[in-house]
Amino acid sequence: MHQEYTVVEGDFVNAGKASSSVKKTLKQLNVEPGIVKRVVVALYEAEVNAIAHAYGGKVLVDIESDKIKMVVADKGPGIPDIALAMQEGYSTARPEVRDMGFGAGMGLPNMQKNVDKLNVTSEVGVGTTVEMEVNF
Amino acid sequence: MTLREIAKLLNATVCIGESRLDEEVEHAFASDLMSDVLTLKDTPMLVTGLCNIQTIRTCDMASLDIIVVVRNKKVTDDMIELAEDDDMVILSCPYSMFKACGLLYDAGIKPLY
Incomplete structure (x- = not known):
């Protein structure tokens, strides 16, 4: 099953x-609640990142019989140092993002904790793509 | 402790979830930082001063469905609408986060950590 969502800056x-919609689909498919939570927390973090840091993007979701694949691809400033961005507490979020309860430098590390596979690729001035997989 | 007792203790208004007030609550977590809420493995009652649509979405993603908003912050119609979809309870109390947490702790509500 393939789903696509657009994220606006x-x-x-x-x-x-998008995360909410994926949650509903997974519940309908009777995926175990603990796994649903891991999927939607990771996807929500990625979605918030794309909205907070980039100029919009796409969320692509593929649900297979034994796993879910998620890609959040944005057009944006990119991440110059991915290893640094993966460190808990490192953040470049604007005050507006912090006002919404985010921007504490916990997003990427939390994605890592919740998924079975995480791949972040980025080109400065072009954008960032976050690929995640969670096994059922 | 039931949600009804919690509402009375905190002098809180029930914004949504009247039908669930006889449910028992054992644990609470207090934070304005939604990133922190998203790291929780358990599903405690959330006490928060952050009152916007992302509070509700975050709780939805983290599978939390009982929220206490402090300092009488305005729970908006779009928040209620979203909370309704997930059968959430939202209480709004006039007290500060510090006082609300103190009263809850004193009444036997347990922390997560």
Whole structure:
């Protein structure tokens, strides 16, 4: 099953809509609640990142019989040092993002904790792609 | 402790979730930082001063469904609408985070950590 969502820059009102929709689908498919939580927490973190840091992007979700694959690809400033961005507490978030309860430098590390596979690729001035997989 | 007792203790208004007030609550977690809420493995009652649509979305993603908003912050209609979809309880109390947590702790509500 393939699903696609569009993420709009700065659109915090709709941040989490894709994750929420994926949650509903996984529940309908009777995926174990603990796994659903891991999937949606990781996807939500990625979605918020794309809205907070980039100029919009796409969320692509593929649900297979034994796993879910998620790609969050944004057009944006990119991440100059991915290893640094993966460190807990490192953040470049604007005050507006912090006002929404995010921007504490916990997003990428939390994605890592919740998924079975994480791959982050980025080109400065072009954008960032986060690929994640969770096994059922 | 039931949600009804918690609402009374905190002098709180029930914004949504009237039908669940006889449910028992054992644990609470207090934070304005949604990133922190997203790291929780358990599903405690959330006490928070952050009152916007992301509070509700974060709770939805983290499978938390009982929220206490402190300092009488305005729980908006779009928050209620979203919370309704997930059968959440939202209480709004006039007290500060410090006082609300103190009262809850004193009444036997346990912390996660």
